Amino acid sequence: MNLLQVFRRKIFWFFDTLKGNDIKKHYKDIKELIENPDSQYTIDRKNKYLQQILEHAVSTTWFYQKHAGYNSITDFPVIDKNMIRDNFDEFRSSKYKANNCILVSTSGSTGAPFSVLQNMSKRCRNTGDNLYFSNRSGYEIGQKLLYVKIWPDNYSHNIFSKFWWQNIVPHSVFKLSDKEIEILINRLRKDSLKKSFLGYTSAFATICKYLDKTNTKPIESNVQSVITMSEGLNDYVRRSMKKYFGVNPVSRYSNNENGILAQEDRNIPFRFIVNSASYFIEIFNLEKDITVSYGERGRIVVTDLHNYAMPLIRYDTGDIGAMDLDENNVPYLSSIEGRKLDLIYNTKGEIVPSHVSYKLCKYGEYKQFQLVQHGEKDYLIKLNTDNKVDERKMLEEYKGYFGKDANIKIEYVDEIPLLSSGKRREVTNTYHSQL
Numbered sequence: 001m002n003l004l005q006v007f008r009r010k011i012f013w014f015f016d017t018l019k020g021n022d023i024k025k026h027y028k029d030i031k032e033l034i035e036n037p038d039s040q041y042t043i044d045r046k047n048k049y050l051q052q053i054l055e056h057a058v059s060t061t062w063f064y065q066k067h068a069g070y071n072s073i074t075d076f077p078v079i080d081k082n083m084i085r086d087n088f089d090e091f092r093s094s095k096y097k098a099n100n101c102i103l104v105s106t107s108g109s110t111g112a113p114f115s116v117l118q119n120m121s122k123r124c125r126n127t128g129d130n131l132y133f134s135n136r137s138g139y140e141i142g143q144k145l146l147y148v149k150i151w152p153d154n155y156s157h158n159i160f161s162k163f164w165w166q167n168i169v170p171h172s173v174f175k176l177s178d179k180e181i182e183i184l185i186n187r188l189r190k191d192s193l194k195k196s197f198l199g200y201t202s203a204f205a206t207i208c209k210y211l212d213k214t215n216t217k218p219i220e221s222n223v224q225s226v227i228t229m230s231e232g233l234n235d236y237v238r239r240s241m242k243k244y245f246g247v248n249p250v251s252r253y254s255n256n257e258n259g260i261l262a263q264e265d266r267n268i269p270f271r272f273i274v275n276s277a278s279y280f281i282e283i284f285n286l287e288k289d290i291t292v293s294y295g296e297r298g299r300i301v302v303t304d305l306h307n308y309a310m311p312l313i314r315y316d317t318g319d320i321g322a323m324d325l326d327e328n329n330v331p332y333l334s335s336i337e338g339r340k341l342d343l344i345y346n347t348k349g350e351i352v353p354s355h356v357s358y359k360l361c362k363y364g365e366y367k368q369f370q371l372v373q374h375g376e377k378d379y380l381i382k383l384n385t386d387n388k389v390d391e392r393k394m395l396e397e398y399k400g401y402f403g404k405d406a407n408i409k410i411e412y413v414d415e416i417p418l419l420s421s422g423k424r425r426e427v428t429n430t431y432h433s434q435l
Contacts, residue, residue, distance in 0.1 A: 002193055005142035008167050012141050022121065026128030033277035034132070037330045049305040050280055056093065057311035063090040064311065073280070073314065078289045078301055080316040081114045092117060096309040106256045116257045119309035126259040129278055133263045136273075137250050138225030139196040144169060146188075148199025149230075173203045181210045188221040196224050197245070201231040202426070204249070208240035209367065219244050227252050232336065233264070234426075236361060253336050255317060258304050262333045271326070272333035278305055281333075282314070283323045297322045297335065297351065320351075344427055347377045347403030356401050357427050363389040368416040373429045379408045384416055 016023045033042050054073060057064040067076055084091055092098075096119055105115040118126075131141065139145070144167045151172045171184065184207075188195075197204070204226070211219075226241050226249035233251035241249045250264040253272060261279055262272040274281055280303040283292050292298040300319045304312045320343060324334040337343060337351075344352045357371040360381065368384040379402055383389065391410050399406050 005144075005167065005193065007142075009140070009142035012166075022124040023127050023131070026125045027131055030125075030128050030132045030275075030277040034273065034275070037276070038328065046276065046280075046305075050303070053303070053305050053308070053311055054313065056095075056308055057313055060093040060095045061091055061311060063087060064313065073303065076313045078284065078314045078316050079312070081318065084116065084312070084315075085114055088115075091310050091312075093309055093311065101309040104256055114257065116307070116312065117309040118307050122304075122307045122309065125278055125306040129260045129275060133252065133260050133273075133275070134196070134198075134225070134227065136263065137196070137227050137266055138247070139227075140194075140224075142167060143224060144191070144193060144195040146171060146195060146197045146199070148173060148197070148203040150174070171199075173200060176203060176206045178210055181207055182214075185211070185216070185219065188219060192222055194222050194224050197226040197241075197249075198229065199227075201228040201233055201237050201251075204228060204237050204241055205234075208237060208244060209365075211244050212240070212365075216244065218246060221245065223247050226250070227263075229254060231425075238269070251336075253319075253333065258302055258307075258312070258315070258317075261300075261302060261317075262336070265332075270334070272336060274323075274332055276331070279303065280305060281323070281331075283321065284316070286320070294324050294331075295322060295334070297337070300333075300336070343432075344371060344373050344379075344402075344429060345432065346401065347405050349376075352401055356398075359397065359401075360394070363394050369426065370416050371427050373431050375407070375431050377403070377406050378431070379406055381408065381410045382413050382416055383410065384413050388412070 013024065029045075033045060036042050050073065054070065054076070058068040058070065059065070064076070070076065096117070098117060101117040101119050102123055103115050104118055146169045148171045151170050223245040224247065226245065226247050228237065228249055229252045233249060238249055241247065248266065248269070250266050251272070252260060252264070253262040254260040258279065260275055261281065262274045265271045265273055282301045282303075283296070283298040284290065284301050285292050285298055297320060300317045300321045302312070302315050302317055304315070318339045319336060320339070321336040322334050323331050326332055344356065346352050357369070360366070360369050360371070360383075364385055364387055366383055366385045368382075370382040372380040372382065374380060379398070381394070381398070389410070394410065395408050398408050402408065
């Protein structure tokens, strides 16, 4: 790490020291609890966090006060975005004034915008989570971070802005034309300092497809880590980022209203380390509010252990996943399949594995593709490509996934637009969203 990166790291911790070492305390706590899951200290502290947030919720919010006689978390109801949005003030803690909290909002790409309040200690906890899980992937404070996501048009490039001292290089997902990617790659080649990438999977896919098209050789740019977020990490991006930048990318599971919930183990692909230091995570039946067994797919339900401004107990994230036990009986997420309304079902109503869309890749090179279910037995495959595919074989294969009675059409398109969030869904279900 060069002197400027060291300086940035020291400045970060200097300001934290001035504020009472809140972030450092959280970081050490997170590291201790996640890396020593079987210790009695860890077990007692996690239980303490859970009991404290439950007691706080029933004693300071209108929504939870009716559960004051609870025996355990199982006595609390499952809540969701709509319930919180419709009863916002009832979820707010009377102990916290809004002007002493931060209002955190989602983009609203899957519906109406959604917001929650977070107290300042919760914000420090989130920063500690971010530093811990970024460090596990190979990132260190002070490294240059190429952050590829949707950015507001008015973000500042001023040298005194936080982007400078945090060494963040913002890059918009709307600026990934061939020419813009070429400029980005040339800058990376000229920069020998350690750096890391964070961004949407679809953005990295666009970059890799450009590198494929231009027959680019591996890029020597001293990349230390690649973290994908907001979208599932597919095999193409996993292979291609390793090929071009020499690093195995890891997938991060997070949301705006909570924070980092889990992150893929860098040494064991497809195994997501649960952020049990900051959240209590359960897997619920797809239809009923009952928990499921290990290995069974269900709804991911989260209890935030540190948001005291607006306690979220048993919050249904809208995502689907499965929990398993590792060789030491420590729970981990073995699959995260995105939102329930973005899953594809076969003609019998059974969920089809989310990676089925990537079976399309064997039929040719695409600029973009999308798999859509728009009826109980009706499916559409959208392809943005310059060449026609072997439609007969493709339809035959996908009837094997969806059912022999599936009605599947192939449509060639010029563009599959990004969502307002800057993401591009490769699987979407317009039929189940209407049910």
